[in-house]
Amino acid sequence: MTTPPPPPHVKVCGLTRLGDALLAAELGASYFGVILTGKSPRHMPPRFAADLLHAFRNKHPEGRWIGVFVDEPVETIVNLARQLDLFAVQVHGPTAPLLEYLDPKQVIPAIAMKSEADAARAEALDPAHYAILTDAFSPVAHGGTGKRFEHRWVQPLFPSRQVFVAGGLRPDNIGEVVHALAPGPYPHAFDLSSGIEDSPGIKAPALLREFFASFNRAFAA
Numbered sequence: 001m002t003t004p005p006p007p008p009h010v011k012v013c014g015l016t017r018l019g020d021a022l023l024a025a026e027l028g029a030s031y032f033g034v035i036l037t038g039k040s041p042r043h044m045p046p047r048f049a050a051d052l053l054h055a056f057r058n059k060h061p062e063g064r065w066i067g068v069f070v071d072e073p074v075e076t077i078v079n080l081a082r083q084l085d086l087f088a089v090q091v092h093g094p095t096a097p098l099l100e101y102l103d104p105k106q107v108i109p110a111i112a113m114k115s116e117a118d119a120a121r122a123e124a125l126d127p128a129h130y131a132i133l134t135d136a137f138s139p140v141a142h143g144g145t146g147k148r149f150e151h152r153w154v155q156p157l158f159p160s161r162q163v164f165v166a167g168g169l170r171p172d173n174i175g176e177v178v179h180a181l182a183p184g185p186y187p188h189a190f191d192l193s194s195g196i197e198d199s200p201g202i203k204a205p206a207l208l209r210e211f212f213a214s215f216n217r218a219f220a221a
Helices: 018-027 046-059 074-083 096-100 117-123 174-181 205-220
Strands: 009-012 031-035 064-070 088-092 107-113 131-136 162-166 189-192 197-199
Touching: 009 018, 009 205, 018 031, 018 046, 018 205, 031 046, 031 189, 046 064, 046 074, 064 074, 074 088, 074 096, 107 117, 117 131, 174 205
Parallel strands: 009 031, 009 189, 031 064, 064 088, 088 107, 107 131, 131 162, 162 189
Antiparallel strands: none
């Protein structure tokens, strides 16, 4: 009998409070996202982000933190990646200039999915970008919109790249999302933010617990 692959990882993004990050880790999150662009309501100024990551790492030194940027200058992204010792940077904007300074595995391009044609655009990315993030298109925001896209558009990419799937994931729909992709392949990680919040950047502990319970049930079935 073939052993089924392990379930995808979970990334909890837009974290602003230590308690939320610690709860996410306790529940099983593998990746933790901090928004380092002023263009987001979940923005964390670098000095506060540094305090958050330092306090978290005192308890979970293995935590993989990903910084999110939207059209910031290359120098800003590189400096913060190094100062905060980020596992990776998630970039909404050009990524090629960053490859001169950061390991390509540290640079995660974000692709807004408006139609199936955008999956081809993701597939055509430089192979150096082993990891990519796919999110629902919005004309007014980069992530955290609560919108979903058709995940089957990007399912062919799952075996060859580490795909983070974001966009409108909530406790009441993650089971539906998992079953729609069955029997796989599945993405490397599901990325959630607004679907488990009381307000931007303020995670709701009950929703976080409910999400992981629903997620675990979907893969136990």
